[in-house]
Structures are given as C-alpha cells and as structure tokens.
Amino acid sequence: MASKRAPAILTARPKFHPCQLATAPRTISTYGYEQAKALTFAEHGEPSKVLKLHGHSISPAHGSLITLRFLASPINPADINQIQGVYPSKPVFTTSLSTSSPIAVGGNEGVAEVIGVGSGVKTVAKGDWVIMKGPSFGTWRTHAQTDESSVFPIADKSGLTPIQAGTVSINPTTAYRMLKYPSSSLQPGEWFIQNGANSGVGRSAIQFGKLWGLKSINVVRDRDSGIEELKKELQELGADVVVTDTELAAPKFKEKVMSWTDEGREPIRLGLNCVGGKTATNLAKYLSPNADMVTYGAMSKQPFALPAAALIFKNINFGGFWVSKWGKENPDARKKTIEEILGLMKEGKFKDTPVDEVKWDHETKGDTLIDAVQGTLEGYRKGKSVFVFGDP
C-alpha cells in the first residue's frame, strides 16, 4: 500500500477519464489526479452499518509506484467476515486515503489494469492486468496506487474476461491445491468426495478432477426445487455422481458407493469439506483407509464430530486448507497455479462459475454497492456477486 499521503480530494471529475485511452499514451486529467472511490470502513461491524463509499484522488505514480484501475472484484464470504472483525486475516487501516482517522478498504480479490507507472517501475507496464500478491489489499475500489511489488502481471490477458481473472485466485486456486493435497496424491481413476459441490470451489474441483482423470461424488444441500437441474449442471461440468445431504445420510448410501467404486477397489482418497456439521461427519464415513479430509469452510457454522475409529483404525487424516496462508508461504507456486488455471480458462477447458454482476461506475450510489455486500452475507443472491467496474 502506498504510504505516501494523497492530496486533498478533488470534487471535479477529470475532463477525460484516463482509462479511455489505456492503450494509447494516456491523457492526464487537469492536475494529473485519478478520481477514486472505495468501499471503506473505519471500524468492524455489519457491512450495512460500517461500510461507506469514500471518494479521494490519486496523484501521478512516481518511483516504484503504479496506479491501478480495477476491472472486477468479487464479494467473497471471507471479505464480509473481515469487515465484521471475525476473520484472522486483518484489514489494513490507513490514513493514506485522505482521511483524518484510519480507514480500510474492503475486498481481498480482484483484477486491475495498470494505468500509470512511476519511472522506477520494472515488473509491470501500462495496460497490464495485475493480480494482488497477498490478501487485505482492498479490492473494492475503482482505483488504487501501490508499489509494483504488491502485484504480479498476467503474462497474456488475451482471451480472458475481467471476471475470470478477478475470481481466479481464491476459489479455483483453493480447489486446485486441495486436489493436490500433498499426502493424497490422487491418481487417475481414484475418487474424491466433497460437500458444497455447487460452490465456486466445488465447481472448480469437479472440473480439475475431470481434467486430471479423477472421479467425484458431489454432495449438495437439499432444496425444494431445481435439484435435477443442478445435478445435470454439475454432471455437465464433469461430476460423476451428485447427491443431496439426505441421500448421503441414507443407510443404503454405502451400497451405492460400493457400486460406483467397483466394490471399493477404486479408493475414495480425499474428502473436501466446506460445510461442517452432520453432513461432514457423514461424508467422512465414506473415505477409504488412509484418506485425507480437508476442511476449507464451515458454511453450516457447526463443528463436526470426529469418530475416533476413523482416526485410529482407518487412519483418516483431518486437515485444513486456507488459500491465504498457503499463498503467503508459497508465492511462486501461487502465481504458477493461477497462471495455469488462467491458461485452462483461455483454452475453454474451465467453465466460469455463474456470478451476479454488480456494475460499479462513477455514478453508482454507495447504497447499491453496500446492499450487494450485505445481500451476499444474508444469502439473497444465488451466485457469487462480483463488482464489475464500468468506467470506461
């Protein structure tokens, strides 16, 4: 984050929005400032209570600084937990956005275009699309200025949409790494089983699994209608089997598993759990000896019961995965994973997870944006919401 204090907010919009000419030499606004807006918070609490749309200006980049125009930034559940103050990865509160008291910008994931570079910048160029190297960047904003070292450029953005690039680094990356969970080393023909299978991570896992020759049992929540459509949708992504929580809990499920897995000769070597509670305990029952169960979420907000026999006699190993921590400890592997997934997207081998686009342009009211955040929290939206920036 730039530590340099930005100048006072300019209320007038620049004559030309600088991004209108992103591929040609940029027209600089009257005083060379970008007019930026950001969803910020000064204290932890419910998003609807603490979020504010804050305007400020960004001076021309110098030294190793770069100026960014955001293209797409998703609203992930963890972003909301971070605002609530219940997420271990803390936001960065700063006065660098021209406020007298420190504020933080919401959002951890996104893709931005480089629209200005300081004279000392070496790793990115104007027009590049960049992804944040770490969490807590504050991606819910139209523009940002930062040191070049806090982002990396996408080597070749052609054929990619902003939504693809802006949502690659958390959900698909989580799925990719969990399927490569070190002690599992799943081999083609082997199975994994997951709950929350229609989530962003779940859909990604189905697709990577298919690409890598793995088979999957996919558990989704019971619902009043549309279950057959959802099953079909996930099967088209590559799911071998899709079942509901109720089907998973049925006494006869064991027999079905045996029939799918060639009477157990094809092991279920990995379980992925983002739900917890009873359904996680049920899922663990179908793991083969020496399997791993990896937890990456707790959508039910319930802990799950671990029977000792699974640990002792079946030697099931229960671990967790947190993509932020993994990415921090393995920055090179993270970059490589993201690039590989973007490559699959470009080749059409990886289908996007359906999202709700929330347009954000210079005229968008704060309430509209804040409602989108609060709505994600309250489960109003079906897909993940993504801010898609409209200027230009």
Added chain:
Amino acid sequence: MASKRAPAILTARPKFHPCQLATAPRTISTYGYEQAKALTFAEHGEPSKVLKLHGHSISPAHGSLITLRFLASPINPADINQIQGVYPSKPVFTTSLSTSSPIAVGGNEGVAEVIGVGSGVKTVAKGDWVIMKGPSFGTWRTHAQTDESSVFPIADKSGLTPIQAGTVSINPTTAYRMLKYPSSSLQPGEWFIQNGANSGVGRSAIQFGKLWGLKSINVVRDRDSGIEELKKELQELGADVVVTDTELAAPKFKEKVMSWTDEGREPIRLGLNCVGGKTATNLAKYLSPNADMVTYGAMSKQPFALPAAALIFKNINFGGFWVSKWGKENPDARKKTIEEILGLMKEGKFKDTPVDEVKWDHETKGDTLIDAVQGTLEGYRKGKSVFVFGDP
C-alpha cells in the same frame, strides 16, 4: 501358529514341569508333551460369557517350530474389544488346540520364554525371552507352539522383569512413536499436551518427553480424592504440569498456558488424545498453529467436535495412531523401538506403570482369570491387569 494338529489332551501332569530346568538340559515329560492352558473363546461376546479355560497338550517342537512358556501377558482394553468382536484386528480361530470347533486364544501382548526348539530353528534359542511380531497371537495362555518367524528374541534380558518385557510393545511403544509423530518433530523445549495422562501410554509419554527435553501439560480426569497424590506422582515421572478436565475447561486456563509457555513463545506442537468428547475439543484449543493432534483411544466413547477454524486458520492436523497397524507396516522400526525402550528400563530411566498382577499357575481356576478380564472391562481395577504365570 502351528498348523499341525496337537495330540489328544493328556490329563496327567508331567512328572517334572519342563521349565524348572530351563537353563540346564530340559527334562522331558513322559511323552514329551507340555500341558498347556489357555483362555479361549469360540464366539464373540462379553468375556464373562464366552471365555473358557481350555486345556490341551503341546508336542515337542520340530522343524522351525518353537515351544513357549508365557511369563507375563497384560489385559489391554483392545483385547476385550477383540473378544467382543468390535475391534478391527480380528482373532485367529483355529482347531489346532485339539477342539472340534475353531476357537481363538485371547490376548495380544506378552513375553514368553523359549522352552523348546525344532531342529531347524535359527533365530531363537532355548531360554530366550521373545516378543510377538504381530497382534492376535493369543497371549493369554501358559504355553504355545509357533513358528520361530512369529516372534523375535530380546537381545539381552538381564535386568528386565517379565512385566516390563510383557507390557513394552503396546503402551510405551505407542507413546514413543506418537512423540515422534513425523510431521511434528518436536524439538527440546517444545511442549505437548495430553489427556488420559495417568494411563500406561500417558505415563510413558511423560517419561520419554522428559528424557528428550520436551515439556508436557497433562490432563487427568476429575476425581473425588487423591488428585494431589496423582499430580505429585506424575510430576515425579517428569510431568511439567498436571491438571484436571475441569481445570482444562476453565476460562482462565488460557492465561495459565501463556504463563507456562513463555507467553506462547514455546509452542505446543502436539496433542495426544485417548479420551475424546468435550475434553478432547478443549485440549485442541491450546495447540499452537500447525500442530498435530493424534488420537489413539476413545475412553469416553464420545466423538469429539472439530471446529473448522482450528483446521483452516490454525492448520491443526488431526490424525490417529494405531500401534498394531504401525507395527505391521514397520516391523524393523517396531523391534528397534521396543529394544530401545527395554534398554531405558534396564538403565532405570523408565519407571514401570503400576499394574495389578493376576497370578496364573496350573491350579488357577478359570473363573479367577475370567473375572480379571471382565473386571478390566468394567473398570474395577485401578491399574492395568497383567497375567503373571506362576509355573515354575
């Protein structure tokens, strides 16, 4: 196990019990047969219902067979689960003990003296003390005949008691291996925390920990009286801290842990759990990030709840340890571990866990022996019960 059918039971005792002259050339009984007794069962069920004291004779060893006289065989909880039919390691039912229907001999652990060897035997000699290479041998018997390949000799038994040698291969070996849990690699000055700390495994872990420079927080059950004596006893073994379940559950326990661990600078890298239920969940709270929690028992018969945050954000890994499986997969390491522990016992560096000795000689009634087994199941006894064979 010898597959050869033993001859019909001789009811007369041999004139001299062959073991009376174990160090001199043995006097062979009238027909060269040993008179053996074994606690056996023909079907699964409660020990008091299904166990029978069965007499049979053992012919002189030939080929690679050896004849054993048992010295000490403990009654472990798993032995009882095996009789009940609820243990994954199954007993071996056979008609080789002169019965028309198959029966199995109870007991998985023990030490025996070699009292006879076939002409082809190469790895053991008369007078050696031997330990079983695998589980389900059937150690609750006065004598056995088996192939030399199913046992290994203790290199130097001098200075060892039968109870030490007869109880080394499950509890102390479990403790030893768990403290060496591969991903933990505890370093001197680091901590582990365990429940069931006054069990055989718990006491062993305290002692190994002390020998290796580790520090330990030890949790024991609440009890009406004698808690201070128990705390003192475990501290004398090397426990740094001993607390009850109630103390562990207290809100202020966190502060105490911080004070013991130099404000958390000394990590608690390993948790050992043989209880399950609420106390296991409580114990997990005090583990440092990236720690392992290893479950090896479930004395409360309750599963324990796993909070997702421990898995995801603290990256606590929950695994299990089963010494039978480990020993089967790592026979050389098992032998080496047992020998190392026996060495520590001989040097006086490893104090015996208190046991209840149950004498078993030729005149002991079946009911006495069966009561000892059933009593272990029902928790009547304070220490572990060990059959100590009285002839000669």
